[in-house]
Amino acid sequence: MTDFVFPPAAQPWLPVADSTARFPLARVFCIGRNYRWQPDEPAPTAMPAWFMKPATAIVPAQGTLPYPPETTSFCHEVELVVAIGEGGRDIDPSHVEARHIWGYAVGLDMTRRDLQLEAKQVGGPWEPSKAFDASAPCTPIVPAAVCGHPRERTIRLAVNGVERQRGDVSGLLFPIPELVAMLSRSVTLMPGDLIFTGTPSGVAALEPGDVITACVAGIGDLSMTVGH
Structure with missing residues (x-):
C-alpha cells in the first residue's frame, strides 16, 4: 500500500441525470470564441484557442454561486458541455460521436473579466x-x-428574468466532432474530460443577489443565485 504523506483528495464527479451513477471527472477544457458575436463577423480561418480549468472548479449548477475575490467584473458564459467517455489521440472527427462522447451537460464558464483583460494587455496567462x-x-x-447528439438546440441564459444570451448549437463555428479532434491532436484525451464548447454573445457582469437561469434545450437547465 502506498504511503501518501497526507490523504489524497476525493475523486471529483458529476451526477448522471435521472440515475444514481456518477461521472468521474478528469480535466476541463474550455474553447474560446466559437459563436459569431456580430452578424457580419467573418468566418474564422483557424481553430479557436482553448484553455483549461481544474476539475475541482466544477460545482453542481444549483444553489448559491459564490462571488469570487479579486474582481469587480464577474461574468457569465453559458455553454454546451461535452463529456468524454473514451479517450484517444489524433481522433478522426467521424469517430467522435460514435466512440468518444459519453454525454452532454450545461455549464457556466465563469470569468473574472477584469483579470482577463489585464492578462490580454500584457500577454499573461488566463488562469487567474x-x-x-x-x-x-x-x-x-x-x-x-x-x-442524442445535439445539432439544433437552443442555448440561453437570463439574469433576474431578463434574457442576456440566446443562440443555437447549430451556430457553433466549429462543430463538436471537429473540436474534439482538434484537442486530441494537441493532448491525449482521457475518459472523464469535459469540454466547454463556447458561448453565444451577450456575456455581461453579475452582481450579488442576481438570479441566473440557463438551459440547453433537451440537455438541462439550471438556476443559481450569486452570493455576496
Missing part, C-alpha cells in the same frame, strides 16, 4: 481569470444514448 474556485458550475450529465 478562469481557473478560480467554483468557476465551472455544471448540470448533471445526460448520456448521449438518451439525448
